[in-house]
Amino acid sequence: MKRNFKRKGRFRGKHKKVDVKIKLPHLFRVGRDVATENLVPGQTVYRELLVEKDGKQLRLWNPKRSKFASAMLKGMVFDFSGDESILYLGVSSGTTASHLSDIFRKGIIYGVDSAPRVLREFALLARTRSNLIPILANAAKPEEYSFLVPKVDILYQDVAQSNQSDILIRNAKAFLKKGGIAVLMLKARSINVAEEPGKIFQQEQEKLMKAGFKILDRRRLEPFQRDHLAFLMKWGE
Ligand SMILES: C[S@@+](CC[C@H](N)C(=O)[O-])C[C@H]1O[C@@H](n2cnc3c(N)ncnc32)[C@H](O)[C@@H]1O
Structure with a gap:
């Protein structure tokens, strides 16, 4: 080649x-x-x-720079047709979302972030890519943007917060279609710096399963991201 x-x-x-x-x-x-x-x-x-x-x-x-790419290079398989709708929590300035915009060109990506400085950059990117919709909001409060976001096929989350799983569960209940796919990028150090990451991942997995997620795959993201785990899950079936 x-x-x-x-x-x-x-x-x-x-x-x-x-x-x-x-x-x-x-x-x-x-x-x-x-x-x-x-x-x-x-x-x-x-x-x-x-x-x-x-x-x-x-x-x-x-x-x-992108956990989605690192998950793929660690063997996670994403199987989508490119016309799906995505709610992306923690979109930041749009590094990963820009690649999703290349892929889901027949779909739509609602990008939520609570930091005005990065969301402004994402809004500039959205001017050049019509499948990106910027939303300045706290992902822990889905009611703040429920009037803007319909039910979606895919929920993607990368917020690096101590209550990452709770945020995902709340948004899945509000926005994810039954049988929809959730991708969670979990950062162990945001949950507990002292605890062994493997133990944290196990605890969070149990919480997610109890809430109604079926785990399809999980991958550690080393050497690209330290102490991170990607979960691929199905909702409510
Ligand atoms: C690790 S960065 C995301 C990087 C981005 N996903 C990418 O791959 O291009 C985490 C982002 O989550 C955002 N964030 C953290 N807590 C949030 C919350 N409660 N609601 C919305 N965004 C949040 C931060 O402002 C930050 O931009």
């Missing part, structure tokens, strides 16, 4: 190559990494590398 790197960013993957099952539209393998087809050709969002392949412009997806 001929690779034509435009050096617009610093990242090139140095991790070992693992098998990644590609079950998402506009997602590609580039060497050891994954990349998405740029919905807005020429645009870079976080100084990621742009790669030309088979007449398509791809954005290299940095697994150190």
Whole structure:
């Protein structure tokens, strides 16, 4: 494969190559990494590398900057058609959401964040990508944005808070369709810095299952993110 790197960013993957099952539209393998087809050709969002392949412009997806990419490189399989609706809690300035925007180009992504500074950046990104909807709100209070968000197919959460699981459960009850998929990026150190991460993950898993989630997969995200675990779950069946 001929690779034509435009050096617009610093990242090139140095991790070992693992098998990644590609079950998402506009997602590609580039060497050891994954990349998405740029919905807005020429645009870079976080100084990621742009790669030309088979007449398509791809954005290299940095697994150190995005837990979604690291989960894929750790073997988690995301199987979606690209027309789903997503509620994204902790969207920040849109690093990960920009790649989801490349993939879910027939769907819609409601991005919630409580920090005005990063949400402003995400709102600027949303001006260039019509499938992104910025919402400035506290994800612990879903009633604050219930008038804006309909029932969704996918709930994605990356908020790094001590009550991460409770926030997810509250939002699933309010917005996730029955049988919908939830992806939770759990940060052990946000819950308890003193406790062993494996123990925290187990406790949180039990809480999530009790609330009605079925665990489909779970992956530790080292070496990309320390003391993080990704949960892939199904809601209410
Ligand atoms: C680790 S960063 C998210 C990075 C982002 N998901 C990405 O991959 O591009 C965590 C984000 O969660 C947001 N956050 C924390 N607590 C929140 C809450 N209660 N409601 C909404 N957003 C929250 C923070 O402002 C921060 O932007």
